[in-house]
Amino acid sequence: MSEGVSKKRAARIERRKSKISAIFKVDEKQENVFCRIEDEQLVEPLQKQPKLSDEEYHTLRIKLREKKRQIQCGPTFRLIQLGLTASLNLPKPSRVPVLVADVQSLFLYTIVGDTYNYDSYKWCDLARWNNLTQTLIFIVEDVSVDEFEENTDIFAETFRIFEDGVEMSNPAKDGFTLDLALAYVPISHQMKNRVMEGYPSLHAACLDGYIHGVADPTVQKVNANTTAESHAVKNHEVLSGQPCGNDITTQEKMGQKNNAADTEKLSRESSDLSNIVETKTIGATRHNEQRRQSTEVDSMNKDEVHVSKIGSSVDDSKSDVSMQEETSGCSRLALLLNASQLISELYPLPGYEEYDNFKFTQDIYDPVTDRSPMFSIDCEWCICVDGSYGLARVAVVDEHLKTLYHTYVKPDVEIADYLTRYSGITEELIRDVEKRPFDVQQDLRNLLPPDAILVGQSLQSDLKALKLFHPYIIDTSVIFNMTGTRSFKSKLKVLAASFCGRQIQNSMDGHDPTEDAIAAMELVMLKMKMGTEFGDLILSRNAMRKIKDSALDHEIQMKLFTFIQSHNRSATLITTSLSLQKSYHPRLLKLKKAVVKCKKADESLVDPVQIVLASDFQDAVTMTRASRFNSSFTLVHTYAGREQHNRKEKLKEIDKAIANMYTGISLNGMMIVIFGGKTNPTQNGACLVRVKKRSI
Incomplete structure (x- = not known):
């Protein structure tokens, strides 16, 4: 009995030796010669390999275990x-x-x-x-x-x-x-x-170039108030078309050489834009005010529009706004993009062939003043088959963070990418929507007064989706800078969390344009209170202050x-x-x-x-x-x-x-x-x- 068991055990050991030997021969790319008969069945090798000794068997077994360990422990x-x-x-x-x-x-x-x-x-x-x-x-x-x-x-x-x-x-x-x-x-x-x-x-680390965009609580605070004289200087810079404190040159934005030809072109385009705005602000604008105040659209389902009568609220609040800005850090005029900035930030401007089908938000504009009302606009869009932005959703918020307008829109061109992860727009959501981009243009022309200031984050994309021109812009991606370089902008989500303690864009269903518009307006109101240097690392390395501790991880x-x-x-x-x-x-x-x-x-x-x-x-x-x-x-x-x-x-x-x-x-x-x-x-x-x- 014991002799039969010993034979079986010896046979198993021999089979293991043969198996391990075969594994290493395959790994070393040695070929075994097999012959295949017509019915696809394998037969024994033509020549049997010599049997392994016990010492060779144990050596190969150790190598096999090591290879398995390396594979199992590898990433x-x-x-x-x-x-x-x-x-x-x-x-x-x-x-x-x-x-x-x-x-x-x-x-x-x-x-x-x-x-x-x-x-x-x-x-x-x-x-x-x-x-x-x-x-x-x-x-x-x-x-x-x-x-x-x-x-x-x-x-x-x-x-x-x-x-x-x-x-x-x-x-x-x-x-x-x-x-x-x-x-x-x-x-x-x-x-x-x-x-x-x-x-x-952290401020020292930022100055050394080790990190970018920081808030250091130990940095000495600067005075939040600016003098009337500085206000006058900044307003003169903006209205005259000269660079103000937060100006971005074309060289910084596009990486072009600052030669004489580029400077001449920029000056000519700035002059042309100033002439267009000046022409459109001539004359009385009472008919625009009456048309704006009479607009009121009833609520509907998906493509419904909610428009409030804003004439009285704006007029009633002008005195309050003016009183507030007398003690504020800066005027809203100091935050406006000038002509050079509109060009360098690639805003849609008249005179370019690609914008031939764009419209102005008004036929005639009033001069912008400290009492001009601000309206925050945010759009969600899709990418159309021709590569253009297809307007899909629009929201407008006033200075009191009240929603004045909201609608879903069906683009005129077939949609290639709904960008659902960002926009929240799906094919089912706008399938039955009847409102078209032209209707939204008319709604906004009726809604906005002739001296309206539009507020938003990188608003050039929204205006391109709306196919509208507008001369008075405050761009939160320009007036706030946490990276230390103009060409790399902070996201609205980061700005809102860092400066306002507001968490936005956390939904898995996409962005909410009303939520984003409110966040942009809050940032502008905070900027007016704190001053032009606040939140702008380029203007002042000491300006990044009073930021929520909970948002520090996001801002650096x-x-x-x-x-x-x-x-x-x-x-x-x-x-x-x-x-x-x-x-x-x-x-x-x-x-x-x-x-x-x-x-x-x-x-x-x-x-x-x-x-x-x-x-x-x-x-x-x-x-x-x-x-x-x-x-x-x-x-x-x-x-x-x-x-x-x-x-x-x-x-x-x-x-x-x-x-x-x-x-x-x-x-x-x-x-x-x-x-x-x-x-x-x-x-x-x-x-x-x-x-x-x-x-x-």
């Missing part, structure tokens, strides 16, 4: 929740694209993981993030998700490598370029405290590569243009020891960020391969170009570059490929993710 990536709804495996009409901020959150997670409490965007899960050996991010702009999916034969290697991919919203929909949307990252409350260990105050931002260095991680930046390099470039390349988070107390600081400027796409790929990915974080940002000539050859070149880069990364390294989309905001991008793992 893993998978899509969850929002990521599954944006997956490229879904039909395009069923997808809900992730945001650039969602993709940026993955960048941060590869660096800090779950050691800090960041907002969870819930689109992906990266397990065992601390076992990542490196992160390579390859960004190619001017390639859309449609172009990627329509050329599966060209992107054969890319499709073979990446199993997880999502559609990414085009940042152009929000008025951002991809580099700016990725270059600035939020920091946690713990990170803020560590900043204080290396600097005497840091350059991406400064953030990486702060966690003592090596990094390399490779770009193909100076503008891209400027967006990402950290101001401080060598950080103070106190602000750097090290794993060990005696850990030395890594070298500063390596910054490489490539001449073109191919040069960037060559430099990336030559670097051998020595840094733990490498970002390569390139352009595919918009030329259609030899387009397929260019796409093949991109596919080959992706395959070569993936081959070069180390085991347990992560590669992220981002296609940035097209200049047309309807052309979204894509994000592909893969962790390189050892196969058994």
